[in-house]
Amino acid sequence: MDLITVSGPPSSGKTSILLRTIENFIKRNIKVGVVKFDCLFTDDDILFAKLGIPVKKGLSGSLCPDHYFVSNIEEVVEWGLKEKVDILITESAGLCNRCSPYIKEIKAVCVIDNLSGINTPKKIGPMLKSADIVVITKGDIVSQAEREVFTMKVQSVNPKATIMHVNGLNGQGAFELSTFIHNDQVHVETLEGRTLRYPMPAALCSYCLGETRIGKAHQMGNVRKIDLSDKNG
Amino acid sequence: MDKNILLQTKIGDLFVTHPYTKDFFTDHLIPYIGKENKTIEDFFKYLDLEIIEDKAINIELFINSLVEYIELMSTYFVSEKETKNTVTIYPGLHKNGTPENFDFIEITKGEIISIVGPTGSGKSRLLADIEWAANGDTPTKRKILINGRTLEPHERFSASNKLVAQLSQNMNFVMDLSVYDFLDLHASSRMVEDKEDMIKKIFDKANHLAGEQFSKDTPITELSGGQSRALMIADTAILSKSPIILIDEIENAGIDRKKALELLVSEDKIVLMSTHDPILALMGDKRIVIKNGGIDKIIITTKEERNILGKLEELDKTMMSMRNKLRHGEKIIFEEEL
Ligand SMILES: Nc1nc2c(ncn2[C@@H]2O[C@H](COP(=O)(O)OP(=O)(O)OP(=O)(O)O)[C@@H](O)[C@H]2O)c(=O)[nH]1
Ligand SMILES: Nc1ncnc2c1ncn2[C@@H]1O[C@H](COP(=O)(O)OP(=O)(O)OP(=O)(O)O)[C@@H](O)[C@H]1O
Ligand SMILES: [Mg+2]
Ligand SMILES: [Mg+2]
Ligand SMILES: [Zn+2]
Ligand SMILES: [Zn+2]
Numbered sequence: 001m002d003l004i005t006v007s008g009p010p011s012s013g014k015t016s017i018l019l020r021t022i023e024n025f026i027k028r029n030i031k032v033g034v035v036k037f038d039c040l041f042t043d044d045d046i047l048f049a050k051l052g053i054p055v056k057k058g059l060s061g062s063l064c065p066d067h068y069f070v071s072n073i074e075e076v077v078e079w080g081l082k083e084k085v086d087i088l089i090t091e092s093a094g095l096c097n098r099c100s101p102y103i104k105e106i107k108a109v110c111v112i113d114n115l116s117g118i119n120t121p122k123k124i125g126p127m128l129k130s131a132d133i134v135v136i137t138k139g140d141i142v143s144q145a146e147r148e149v150f151t152m153k154v155q156s157v158n159p160k161a162t163i164m165h166v167n168g169l170n171g172q173g174a175f176e177l178s179t180f181i182h183n184d185q186v187h188v189e190t191l192e193g194r195t196l197r198y199p200m201p202a203a204l205c206s207y208c209l210g211e212t213r214i215g216k217a218h219q220m221g222n223v224r225k226i227d228l229s230d231k232n233g
Numbered sequence: 234m235d236k237n238i239l240l241q242t243k244i245g246d247l248f249v250t251h252p253y254t255k256d257f258f259t260d261h262l263i264p265y266i267g268k269e270n271k272t273i274e275d276f277f278k279y280l281d282l283e284i285i286e287d288k289a290i291n292i293e294l295f296i297n298s299l300v301e302y303i304e305l306m307s308t309y310f311v312s313e314k315e316t317k318n319t320v321t322i323y324p325g326l327h328k329n330g331t332p333e334n335f336d337f338i339e340i341t342k343g344e345i346i347s348i349v350g351p352t353g354s355g356k357s358r359l360l361a362d363i364e365w366a367a368n369g370d371t372p373t374k375r376k377i378l379i380n381g382r383t384l385e386p387h388e389r390f391s392a393s394n395k396l397v398a399q400l401s402q403n404m405n406f407v408m409d410l411s412v413y414d415f416l417d418l419h420a421s422s423r424m425v426e427d428k429e430d431m432i433k434k435i436f437d438k439a440n441h442l443a444g445e446q447f448s449k450d451t452p453i454t455e456l457s458g459g460q461s462r463a464l465m466i467a468d469t470a471i472l473s474k475s476p477i478i479l480i481d482e483i484e485n486a487g488i489d490r491k492k493a494l495e496l497l498v499s500e501d502k503i504v505l506m507s508t509h510d511p512i513l514a515l516m517g518d519k520r521i522v523i524k525n526g527g528i529d530k531i532i533i534t535t536k537e538e539r540n541i542l543g544k545l546e547e548l549d550k551t552m553m554s555m556r557n558k559l560r561h562g563e564k565i566i567f568e569e570e571l
Contacts, residue, residue, distance in 0.1 A: 027372075098289055115407055122260040125289045129261075129298070142407050143461075144398045144469045145419040151392050152422045156253075156260050159302040163392035172357060175372065176365050180390070198291060 001080055002186045005101050007066075007092045007127050008111030009120070013137035014091050015044045016168025017111060017177065022051055024178040025087065033085035035076050035226075037069045037092040037101070044091065054083045058226035065092055066099035067200055072226040073103070074191050074215050079228045081189070087182055100126040102197040103214070106188070107181055110161075113138040114150050121150075121157045126198040128154070133180060134161045137168045191215065234303045236296065244276060245269030253424070257302055261295055262288040273299075309393065309424060317379055317396070317476035318342050320363060320503055325375035328355070328526030333375075338521070338531060342476070345494055345504040347514040350523030356507045359523060360479050363505065364397040365389055373526065398473040401481035406453040406461055412436065413449040419472055431472060438496055439467035444487040459487015466493045470500040480506035483513065485549065491516065512549060515542040 008014050015036075022032050033054040036044045040059060048055040056079065060068030069092055080088035092101045094110075102108035110131035112120065115138050121128055128134065134154055139147050147165070154163060162180065166173035195212040211218050239247075244265050248255045258265050264284060268276050277292045285292070320340045324333035340346055348356050358373055366377045366384040376383065379396065388394065408415060416432040425431055440446050443463035447456055456464060462483060469478060478497055483490050483506075494516055497504050508514050515538050522530040555565055 118408070122262070126291070129291070130294060139399070140401065141403055141405060143404050143465045144400065144473055145415070145465070146406065146408055148473065149419055149422045153260075155305065155392060156257055156302065159298050159305050162390055164390065165392075165395075170357065172361050173365075175361070176390075179370065198289075 001077075001085060001188055002087045002107075002182055002184065003077065003080070003188045003191075004087060004089045004107045004109060004181050005092070005103065006089060006109045006111060007094045007101050007131075008135075009094050009113075009116060009124060009127075012094075012111045012113045012116065013135075013166075013168035014093075014111045015047055017135055017137060017166045017174060018089060018091060019047060019051065020166070020168065020171035020174035021178045021181070022048075022053065022089075023171070024175050025182070026051065026053075030182070031084065031086045032089060033080050033083050033087070034089045034091060035079070037065050037072075037090060039065050039093060039095050042093070054085065056226070056228060056232055060224065063224060064096045064099055064200070066096050066101050068224055068226075069101040070196060070200070070214065071219060071224060073101075075226060075228055077188060077191055086184070088188075094124065094127045097123060097125050097127070099200045100130060100196075100198050102126075102130055103191065104195050104197055106191075106194070107132055107183070107186075108197065109133045109135060109181060110158075111135045111137060112154065114142045114147055118150060118153050121153045129158050130197040131158060131161050133177075134158060134163045135166050135177060136163060137166060139165045140167050140169065140172075192217075234300060236300050239300060239303075240274040240296070241272050243270055243272050247273070251303055251306070253306055254299065254303065257299060261290070261298075263290065263295065264288070305393065316501075317503075319378075319380055320477065321378040321381065322359075322363070322528070323376040323378070324528070325362075325367075325369070325371075325373040326527065327524075331527075333527040335528060335531065338528070340503055340505075342501045342503055343498045344519070345498065345506070345517045347517035347520040348505060348507045348523060349509070349514055349520055350529075354523045355526040356523050358526065359521070359528070360397075360505065360507060363477065364395075364479070366396060395475050397477045397479050398469050398475035399479045399481070400462075400465060400469060400483070402462070402484045403481075404461075404465065406456065406465075408453060411450050411452055412447065412456075412464065415453045416468065416472075419468060423472060423474065425472070435464075435467045435471050438471065439464040442466060442489050442493050442496065444489070457487055458484065462488045463493070467496065470497045470502065476501075477503045477505065480504065480508075482506075482508050482510065485510065485512070512542065512545050515539070515545070 006014055025032050034048045036042050036057040038059055042057055045055045045057040058072060108131045110128050114136060151163060164173055164177055166177050192215040194214050199212055318341060322338040324335055326332055348359060350356050362371055362373055362375045363377055366379055366389045367375050368383050369376050416435055420428045420431050436449060443460045447460050514520055515534060518534060520532050521528055558565055
């Protein structure tokens with residue numbers, strides 16, 4: 001199973017581009033599952049479910065959603081394996097500019113939109129800085145010049161990333177993205193012992209204290225667990 | 234630049250040899266001010282842990298990114314190794330899997346091609362094939378060659394050397410800037426040398442295209458529809474690096490569409506436009522007709538069609554003048570107008 005972690009500021013177009021991208025996977029008979037991580041509320045699971053794919057959601061409540069993500073990702077991977085999906089995608093609301101859900105050697109995608117302002121790329125920190133692929137959305141409603149300037153700003157914060165322009169409404173670029181984010185040679189069986197790309201600050205749980213290894217053995221303190229029973233989703 | 238050499242370089246010296254790196258330090262919230270005489274290695278060695286935590290600095294990632302950034306920017310300065318002169322489309326498949334029926338279509342610099350076809354027929358897919366220089370790996374299985382060759386993956390997906398610039402009537406300016414500051418920002422990001430000349434040229438051309446004049450101090454978000462479109466077209470023609478312009482309709486108000494296309498062509502762009510408007514479609518040298526996902530026909534605009542275009546333009550003028558009369562509260566007398 002290939003694992004892809006997607007993050008990005010609220011309403012940047014994560015779900016829209018994922019829906020268009022997953023449609024392309026479905027056409028190629030690739031089985032996809034999605035888990036949405038958010039803070040207080042999300043309806044994204046309903047949108048994904050409409051594609052007829054397995055989906056779960058987890059709400060972090062008072063915790064930073066990325067802390068919640070890393071406390072649960074190992075179990076989420078087990079769920080994906082149980083569902084026998086070829087690709088497991090996580091969508092995280094990038095609500096915390098200090099954290100990112102990216103794991104070393106796991107494909108990391110950041111979605112950011114052209115409307116968010118030219119200072120956003122430097123404000124959102126690790127979520128953008130350490131992504132492998134940056135998807136820029138909403139290019140259909142701003143000028144060519146603004147797209148070019150915004151792209152430069154993104155590039156100056158993360159020069160290593162592949163930057164792609166995808167239209168979340170009509171799906172232009174989604175086919176190309178689908179060929180990029182998935183690698184059928186990647187087989188994730190467990191995340192036990194893997195590390196985060198970026199340490200998460202501010203103390204709440206073991207990860208707040210600088211832990212980067214994944215798995216129950218390394219967790220202590222205020223760890224909330226996601227509900228992966230069949231009742232959810 | 235080699236990483237070890239970079240680490241031994243003084244921050245201030247780096248800013249002199251590679252001026253754009255200063256913004257890079259600023260954008261990454263690196264507190265270099267007052268430390269310009271330190272080497273990069275020493276600067277980070279003695280950087281306060283609290284600051285590192287507070288600014289979310291990842292030193293290793295920063296330094297690797299800096300090396301990449303310098304490499305990336307140097308590709309901007311080697312001025313275009315190769316100018317893009319032709320786009321060649323090799324046939325693929327219709328939606329039902331039957332092959333497209335043509336040998337190849339070659340489009341050259343300065344040509345205007347219209348793309349027509351019913352909703353859902355595959356116009357956008359063709360434009361996307363061109364945008365990403367498809368290599369038999371899209372749903373249509375078409376191949377797109379640039380200057381007679383397939384592009385390498387890094388060329389196809391390079392964000393700084395995008396093949397295609399796009400204009401559509403849904404696009405608006407969103408930045409909170411005056412016309413001058415906006416052009417200045419775009420020119421700076423492109424790192425052109427003769428910035429002031431460029432800005433003046435774009436400003437003049439945009440006013441030449443726009444029905445109503447605007448000043449350099451106007452906030453771009455306050456421009457009328459026609460003025461915005463005029464500025465976008467002039468800016469794209471002159472300042473955008475992309476050799477191909479994809480146009481998705483240009484509305485017929487407040488802008489001289491013929492002059493707009495002439496400007497794009499005079500700047501050596503390849504122009505492709507998807508449109509349902511006969512005036513715009515006939516302004517093309519050729520039009521590609523799409524049906525069931527495939528290219529069905531390629532029609533060269535005939536002399537007769539050009540004549541019809543002249544008549545359509547006259548009709549269009551009549552419509553415009555009637556619109557203006559209505560606007561100014563006058564009565565319209567039909568026979569007299571026609
Ligand atoms: N014009 C335009 N609108 C877009 C584009 N992509 C997304 N949108 C719109 O932006 C809004 C937010 O999109 P979502 O896909 O829900 O964004 P999200 O990042 O998943 O949002 P959260 O999960 O709530 O953080 C929706 O109204 C989309 O229709 C795009 O490329 N162009
Ligand atoms: N040759 C093809 N083979 C397979 N799928 C195709 C082909 N051409 C187009 N498609 C698919 O058909 C759908 C509709 O195509 P597209 O969006 O390009 O239509 P359009 O002409 O731009 O429509 P509109 O006028 O509504 O904008 C898309 O999902 C596209 O990927
Ligand atoms: Mg969403
Ligand atoms: Mg279309
Ligand atoms: Zn956080
Ligand atoms: Zn925590």
